Amino acid sequence: MLEHQLEPARPTLTRSLGTWGVLFLTLSVATPASSVFVIVPGMFQIAGTGAVWAMLLAGVVCVATALIYAELSSAWPAAGGEYVAVARTLGPSAGFVMLGVNMFNNLLFPPVAGLGVAAVLGAVVPGLPPVPVAVGVVFAAALVAVLRVRVNAWLTGVFLAVELVALLAVAALGLGGAERPILDFLTAPVMPIGDGLAPASPTAIGLAASIAIFAFNGYGAAVYFGEEMLDAPRRIARAILAALVLTLLFEGLPTIAALAGAADLHTLLTADDPFGLIARQLGGDGFAGVLAIAVVVAIVNAIIASVLAGARFFYATGRDGAWGRPVDPWLASVHPRLGSPWAATLLVGAVGIACCFLPLSFLLVLSGSGLVAIYAGIALAAIAGRRTGATAHAPYRMPLYPLAPIVTLLALAFVVWTSWADLEEGRPALIATAAQIAAAALYYRWVVRRRGGWSIHPGLEPSG
Secondary structure, eight states: OOOOOOOTTSOOOOOOBOHHHHHHHHHHHHOHHHIIIIIHHHHHHHHGGGHHHHHHHHHHHHHHHHHHHHHHHHHOOOTTTHHHHHHHHHOHHHHHHHHHHHHHHHHHHHHHHHHTHHHHHTTTSTTOOHHHHHHHHHHHHHHHHTSOHHHHHHHHHHHHHHHHHHHHHHHHHHHHTOOSOTTHHHHSOEEEETTEEEEOOHHHHHHHHHHHHHHHTTGGGGGGGGGGBTTHHHHHHHHHHHHHHHHHHHHHHHHHHHHHHOSSHHHHHHOSSHHHHHHHHHHHHHHHHHHHHHHHHHHHHHHHHHHHHHHHHHHHHHHTTSSOTTHHHHHTOOOTTTOSOHHHHHHHHHHHHHHTTSOHHHHHHHHTTHHHHHHHHHHHHHHHHHHHTTTTTOSOOOTTTTHHHHHHHHHHHHHHHHHHHOTTTHHHHHHHHHHHHHHHHHHIIIIIGGGTOOOOOOSOSOOO
8 A cells, every 4th residue: 555654763864956957866777878888889889870750760769768767757757767657556566566667677777887998998997807996996986975965966067067077078089070971871871781881771770779879768766755855746857858858969969970070981980989989089098098997987987876776776765665674674774973874875785895806797688678668668657647637736737748668668669679689688678677576566465565565755855
């Protein structure tokens, strides 16, 4: 059953963040530079210059999803994020399934990102061991995340500025030395075939679009900071939509610039590090080295922001009574001086450090296609909320309803279809997500419900 029970004696999160602070943290989770340097190269190899069309299509989908996030977060700006909205619209069992899927997302991103730091730094300091570097980065990120959230907001804002300046520098280099007109990417997209180029197929563009959806993800992370945001119901939608717009801009502009400025398009499209290649060709080795350091800063920044978001998620699960005693009170602990969920932060850091010793391929499969389940859950929650009136109190209402949830669900159906056809990565990831859903559903039925259900905090009450 859904009910709200407060324990007045227990310290709660303090509202101290404005729109800018939440925006800095959210953009840091989205990490445009990491997406450009790590994810976009795969889109080039699949769809070539058709990646531009793929980003446009993915942008439409992400706008729809961001509108859903904005409405649901405006209704329930709770640290629990998506599971709160799903539980309050589709019922507690569906909410707990969302909690279970999101638990893996929040725990596995820091080690996955940490294991990539040594590879990026290899251009500057060759031979760095991936595991010790990852352990050090995740450990340091967890320690920083224990500090006051306002301090972290400004710290991530500084790191974010470095990241965005680096992306603008890449964009300026590529556009300044443009070798081909940008319009060609829309009118005559090409993709690499063997040693040459051929017209980009709709299938390749569609597959790249499904990757681009993941590259743009992160704008919804604003909801995890909702209980620390001043006047969150009225301001959080603005932070979510601004984060998406800036993500689209700072990922799309360098991508187009690199395609326009490449001296040899085939070489760029098939390179493992196309943006580093552009940086070396147009800016020299020194600039490429500085750029590699900026990308590492972006990854570290994303890990800090993800630990912050994950800590608030686990804090909410403890406060909402998801695990039972003695775990719940421990996870819901708030540091009396720093105002941070210190125990949940240390949990995310400790699990992240332990996962650094696991193979990266296993972590990627374990993380599954959780984003598909999360997006589907909030789309259905938005529909149910409108039908039952559960979201009627939300200050923000998405325009052109029900267009956004319909577009999201259709896009997700396509992503599932393309992922299932990928026997090496896509299908195992979908199976892993299905297993997470089943495990969460069974845990709710046999453990949580037998305890009498759980209370779900809506994130609306003023705190501290």
